Amino acid sequence: MTFSALGLAETLLQSLKTLGYKTPTPIQEQAIPAILEGRDVMAAAQTGTGKTAGFALPILHSLATDGIKVGSNSVRALVLVPTRELAEQVHASFRQYGEHSGVSTYAAYGGVSINPQMMRLRRGVDVLVATPGRLLDLYSQNALKLNKVQILVLDEADRMLDLGFSTELDAVFAALPKKRQTLLFSATFSEVIRSLAKARLRNPLTIEISPPNSTVKAVKQWMVPVDKKRKTELFLFMRKDRKWGQVLVFVKTKRGADELVKVLHAKRIKADAIHGDKPQPARLRALESFKAGEVQILVATDVAARGLDIDDLPQVVNFDLPIVAEDYIHRIGRTGRAGATGEAISLVCADEAPMLAAIEILLKQTLSREEEPGFQPDHRVPLTGAAAIAAVAAKKIKKPKVAGGRSGKKTPDNWVGFDSAPKRPGARPAARPGGAPRSTGKTGQKPNKSGSR
Numbered sequence: 113m114t115f116s117a118l119g120l121a122e123t124l125l126q127s128l129k130t131l132g133y134k135t136p137t138p139i140q141e142q143a144i145p146a147i148l149e150g151r152d153v154m155a156a157a158q159t160g161t162g163k164t165a166g167f168a169l170p171i172l173h174s175l176a177t178d179g180i181k182v183g184s185n186s187v188r189a190l191v192l193v194p195t196r197e198l199a200e201q202v203h204a205s206f207r208q209y210g211e212h213s214g215v216s217t218y219a220a221y222g223g224v225s226i227n228p229q230m231m232r233l234r235r236g237v238d239v240l241v242a243t244p245g246r247l248l249d250l251y252s253q254n255a256l257k258l259n260k261v262q263i264l265v266l267d268e269a270d271r272m273l274d275l276g277f278s279t280e281l282d283a284v285f286a287a288l289p290k291k292r293q294t295l296l297f298s299a300t301f302s303e304v305i306r307s308l309a310k311a312r313l314r315n316p317l318t319i320e321i322s323p324p325n326s327t328v329k330a331v332k333q334w335m336v337p338v339d340k341k342r343k344t345e346l347f348l349f350m351r352k353d354r355k356w357g358q359v360l361v362f363v364k365t366k367r368g369a370d371e372l373v374k375v376l377h378a379k380r381i382k383a384d385a386i387h388g389d390k391p392q393p394a395r396l397r398a399l400e401s402f403k404a405g406e407v408q409i410l411v412a413t414d415v416a417a418r419g420l421d422i423d424d425l426p427q428v429v430n431f432d433l434p435i436v437a438e439d440y441i442h443r444i445g446r447t448g449r450a451g452a453t454g455e456a457i458s459l460v461c462a463d464e465a466p467m468l469a470a471i472e473i474l475l476k477q478t479l480s481r482e483e484e485p486g487f488q489p490d491h492r493v494p495l496t497g498a499a500a501i502a503a504v505a506a507k508k509i510k511k512p513k514v515a516g517g518r519s520g521k522k523t524p525d526n527w528v529g530f531d532s533a534p535k536r537p538g539a540r541p542a543a544r545p546g547g548a549p550r551s552t553g554k555t556g557q558k559p560n561k562s563g564s565r
């Protein structure tokens with residue numbers, strides 16, 4: 113299969129040639145013809161599958177060839193994304209692919225002044241990539257009309273819902289014309305995504321590129337139990353001991369990211385952080401330096417790292433486990449791409465056992481435990497998943513000392529730890545079939561809507 117066989121305009125083929133894209137990826141092969149036909153599409157595809165070109169190319173083709181001119185303050189294709197970084201990145205892709213197409217593109221997101229965005233929109237843009245909050249700001253200030261939108265894309269729709277944008281999405285849908293083409297892309301097809309698609313898409317073609325809720329096979333995933341206070345020390349030890357090169361490190365909080373970078377700087381290790389408190393230019397600079405190999409360790413929070421085009425990293429380290437189990441899949445998608453093998457290492461302390469259990473249920477696999485000599489934790493990390501069931505069955509284990517014990521502390525319903533492990537050998541754990549419930553509500557923490565986690 114070639115791109116020209118897909119019927120794309122010559123101007124687009126020219127850009128693809130410059131970029132060195134030779135053959136369409138599987139999602140592009142399926143999505144491009146359907147989108148060119150005008151069909152709605154619902155696609156489960158993770159970052160790294162080529163999904164952006166999968167929707168950008170047919171949109172550019174349609175807009176370049178339909179002979180319609182965009183009016184002032186109007187938009188013909190609207191691409192909604194969860195974060196500023198993804199907006200930049202998706203917009204950059206549209207620009208690259210559409211360089212010779214004559215289609216105008218623009219990105220609008222929060223955290224920067226709204227005035228230049230209002231000015232630019234006066235002339236109208238063919239393709240607007242936007243985050244939902246800023247889009248509605250522009251709409252409510254009459255800087256933008258949505259009644260001429262021909263194509264709507266929801267990119268990383270699962271993430272938009274995780275970030276609490278569902279009210280904003282409802283408001284956007286209310287302002288859009290009923291007759292339009294809608295394309296929904298999501299890393300996973302959760303129940304809530306399916307019901308969104310049912311309500312908003314018309315007879316969509318469903319594409320599933322990798323099985324939902326599964327991780328890239330070439331990634332070796334394992335966890336190291338460790339006491340919380342020794343995580344930094346363990347990370348530094350493993351980096352040196354295993355001669356890691358560039359590593360992307362995920363942490364839970366902005367403060368955690370800054371603190372780790374401070375320690376790394378003190379050790380003269382080139383490191384930088386990306387998180388929601390950093391201004392957009394600083395985040396992009398950090399990313400560029402990392403890609404250019406000038407920064408060895410990039411420390412990121414989930415929202416800041418979402419959608420960033422970083423791939424083929426040999427190691428991704430989960431310094432903290434994510435609060436939302438699905439984020440684990442996004443995180444480790446940064447390694448082991450395009451046939452390369454990768455490692456995803458999680459440093460897990462006792463408090464994080466419920467999160468580990470939620471991740472393992474989502475993955476439908478138990479992460480192998482590899483204790484690091486000299487770093488065995490004082491606070492034992494309770495066994496989870498199959499290991500917990502086996503241990504309970506064999507009556508080999510004692511009660512854990514801390515979290516997950518009988519302290520009355522909340523754990524997810526599906527946690528296969530001591531409190532919820534079956535008493536009878538062979539009995540099934542209390543896991544919901546088809547995936548884990550969001551761990552968000554259980555931990556009492558709400559993801560930050562503004563993308564500042």
Ligand code: AMP
Nearest residue numbers: 133135136137159160161162163164165
């Ligand atoms: P995405 O999944 O859209 O984030 O794309 C991941 C990466 O794959 C990006 O760096 C794209 O530039 C690249 N890419 C997308 N489609 C192709 C293709 N057909 N051939 C080669 N590279 C591609």
